[in-house]
Amino acid sequence: MLLFWDIRAPLRSPGSEIRAAVPELVLGPLLRHVGPTDATVWLETDSSCEVQASVGNISQRSPTFRVGDHHYALVRITDLEPGSCFEYEVTLDDKKVWPAAGSSFPPSLIRTLGGGEAVKLVFGSCRISAPHEPPYSLSYERDKRGLGVDALYAMAMRLRNRTAEELPHALVLLGDQVYAHKPPQGALEFIRSRRDTSKPPGEEVADFEEYTRLYWDSWKDPAIRWLLSTVPSAMIFDDHEVSDDWNISESWLEETRTHPWWNAEIIGAHTSYWVYQHLGNLSPEEIAASKLFKKVRNSDDAWPLLREFAYRVHRTPRGTRWSYHRDFGRVRLIMMDSRGGRVLDEGNRSMVDDEEWAWIEDKATGHFDHLLLGTSLPVLLGPGMHLLQAWNEAVCAGVWGEGAKRWGERLRRSQDLDHWASFHGSFVALIGLIQRVAAGEKGNPPASITILSGDVHHGYLAEARFRDDNVQSPVYQAVCSPLRNALPGRKSRLQDVAWTRIGELAGRLLSRLAGIEVPDIDWHLTHSEPWFENYVATLELDGPHAKITSKEAFQNNSGEPDLRRIYERNLS
């Protein structure tokens, strides 16, 4: 029997000073890693307690761990039947808190892998949280506060009426899950209530406490909460988890480090990312092997530990791997960090350090039906933009002298020129790896290889062609951005030009003048022009077959957020 509970009941805000006599749920539960026989559930509570997650008579208990004034738990449920669906519930000190009483959403489910059915993954990026009503649901052109219809919210409202078998196997969130420099209204009011925002860093999120409010405001919406409780999620961060242009260049980092407020901000960003996103990304084996998590669970208050960790990984990113992988049967997803672990030494830049790159190469080795490479930043941009970025990197490194170097850096920051193309060595290495996988040098050539990305506030599907007869797998770049943050018109036109022949020729000329070697690959859009709407994309992978569908968010005739198909294509 399906029961419905109202999760619109008021939630306790994070760090509330007035404590209830019994512990309450603050945020979550989020269903994170799900395997054939197990699942991990993440949540935040308002006080220390014993958390139990249960499926029928199978249950697992875990005490919360503390970070400052906040309490969290990661509970692993084991011994589940492969390829099955189960309703689950959560108790805090034996009091049932989830599903919440009176919800209008269906019970939260765990759907284990291993049923042999087609794998369905939903992906997207860039979501600013705001109410689902005017003026926020209007376009930016109609109202400067407008962000358009929230595609993630529209998807949640659709999925609530679907059967368990129709739910996606995972939601892949490719960066900018939260906007630290553009906080939602509730977080903004909290920030204004605790410090003078006329002084730097102004109305940006400034420390861990403010980050907890940012995550709460971004994920507390009942529909989003239900979605995240019932569809497993895989996440990776991008710049807006910290600030616009985070880690764009060595000189940006040096300048930013001189600000007195920076340490608190970056420590808050890394600590909150580790707690709210990264922990749940990990497999049970990785969780069990994590020395840091073990120390966190064994400490009275993990804040000093995590503060030290966050400061260290900011100052010395080498040696910390944010990348991870997940397998969905014979489909492998490698989520590659392309923001937090950058090596920024001008003239020797790379997206990740050597150790992390070796890990990526290793995980791309094996026999897969399909290989998916998740990276917040597109690898294959519009050719004009790609060549512009490769040229700009060379100019910033000094190939045209000191004067041009300073000018190049200004251009880099004003136009956000920091994608894979502007880490040209990493781009070449990644293209080489894809070429070897597609040619069957790392295992059987997959039926398809698709790069999944976000960030650029427009979306597209590009098909790549190698000038190499040994390449057998079709290779694609799929970009889904934004879920909710439509780009104003001016930048949209610049992105449009990047796909034109004129844009490509101009970029080719510039890059040739700077001595850039272009790899043996070209790529083109599989449709007439990029999409600039808020939208969400779906991949369906069934044996050797793969299909991608893009759905735009819109307000239907009843005034409700909805989705409609704008594109569909068989990839293999």
Ligand SMILES: [Fe+2]
């Ligand atoms: Fe971004």
